[in-house]
Amino acid sequence: MAQPPVHPHFVCKLHKSLYGLKQAPRAWNERFTTFLPSLGFHTTYSDSSLFVKHVGSEIVILLLYVDDIILTGNAIAAIQHVIQSLTTEFDIKDLGTLHYFLGIQISRISTRLFLSQTKYIQDLLHKTEMSDCKPCDTPCLPYNRLLKNDGVLFLEPGTYRSIVGALQYLTFTRPDIAFSVHQVSQFMQQPMVSHYTAVKRILRYLKGTLSYGITYAAGEVGLKAFSDADWASNPNDRRSTTGLVVFLGSNPISWSSKKQQTVSRSSTEAEYRAMSSTTAELDWIQQILTFLKIQMSCAPVLFCDNLSAIALSFNLVQHQKTKHIEVDVHFVRERVAKKQLLVQFVSFREQFADILTKGLSAPLFRTHCSNLMLGISSNHEFEGR
Structure with missing residues (x-):
């Protein structure tokens, strides 16, 4: 936009907002x-x-x-x-008919929907000059943790931030890279060469899984969630990592990999904080479903692999060791008492949220990818529960 040449010193008063302006x-x-x-x-x-x-x-x-x-x-x-x-x-x-929205490709296959970001990944690989890179099996090394001051500073922090920001958007349809992206996102301010190497490993993994996406199929309407925590897993500040995934029927609709805000003094505390975050997510999703007039036939089920944390949700006695997490305790316990939430145990082998809290070996990683309905555009079956 430019001023009229006849009156270069005049001020333009806009009656409508122009496309491209900040407002x-x-x-x-x-x-x-x-x-x-x-x-x-x-x-x-x-x-x-x-x-x-x-x-x-x-x-x-x-x-x-x-x-x-x-x-x-x-x-x-x-x-x-x-x-x-x-x-x-x-x-x-x-x-x-919807087929492309904000970088997400939507394909309709019979009664199923397949969501992927193949073109987005291709553009990202081309931008980072990784189109011809060698693929790898997993987005991060098994049980590997990144250190804050590990080696030499990366000389192009702007490039690092740009790539990681693009990867964060990719987690909308790729929960398999959520934990890896969560790790590298913690070093935006001062990335090291080792951190950029971790970013390139994610890109190499994406190169081998270009066509991966999530399949959504019609089925029974019911909410279930998996909650997991990796206690004191961050070597830089010893905070735990929360992983959660929520299913509507057999379809994953919400997932998260996030560092907890405070240090937990035990694995039970870390798991219970994860349960509290998952319960809040379930509450929000239930509000959306109620607004859409979708009625649940039964209370949501929350699966956790820590028996002590599950017991804490039922136990009416407030112990001295849990006084400092009283808010989280009552938040979950209140819903359990009102039968608005069912908490059940799940073995670590069937803990779908495990993929969101740590790097896994290739066989276990592929199993959980299948459990999250991740793969190429074809039929998927649940492994485990």
């Missing part, structure tokens, strides 16, 4: 979200980008990300009416 996304979002209620849409505090319209048994769901929109529902006529109304008010283009 343009906010102005567009305010304009769009203000219009949607006139069409009968409602939003929720659980997710401000999700809008739902209910008319009897018909439902239309609209998901908004800046100026990209996904529109779906169970009534074709109602969806078409919304599209026509939006076209009248805004300059939009209907791209038809």
Whole structure:
């Protein structure tokens, strides 16, 4: 944008926000979200980008990300009416059936959906000049931990941050690299050569799994989650790592690999903090499902591989050793007491969240990838529970 040549010293007063200005996304979002209620849409505090319209048994769901929109529902006529109304008010283009959204490729195979980011990975490998690299079996070495001051400083920290940032976006459809990306993300400020070597190993793994993605299939509606913690696993500050994965039916819909905010004094404490984080995630997902009028036939099930942490969720006696984690204890225990949450034991061999807390050997890593419905576009079967 440039000033008119006739009046170079004049100031332009904008009546509408121009695309590309800093305030343009906010102005567009305010304009769009203000219009949607006139069409009968409602939003929720659980997710401000999700809008739902209910008319009897018909439902239309609209998901908004800046100026990209996904529109779906169970009534074709109602969806078409919304599209026509939006076209009248805004300059939009209907791209038809969803097949590509924000770098995520969506393929429909019979009654299944396959989500992948193959093109995104190819572009990233080309950008980093790793297109011809040698693939490897796992994104990180088994049970390997990165040290903060390990060797020589990496001389291009900007490059490091750019690649790791791109990898973080890739975890939307690739939970298999979530832990590895979580590790290298902790050294953005002052990366070492060894940290960049770990980043290149992730890229080498992606090179060998270009076509990997997650398969979503229709089935029974029920929530279950797996919670795990690797106690004092971070050698730099001795904080534990929380891993969680939530399933809707047989489909993984939420996962996380994150360092805990405080140091845990025992493995039981670390596991219980992980259970608390998983319970909070389940609460949020239940709010979304309630907003969509999807009723659960039974309470969510939380699987944990630590018997002491499970016992703590049932035990009504507050022990001296758990006083400092009282908030987390009551948060989970309250839901268990009200039968809003079922906590069950799972063996470490069937702990799906294990892949989100540590590097694993290649055979076990592949097993958990299959459990998370990760692979090429084909039928998948659960291994284990």
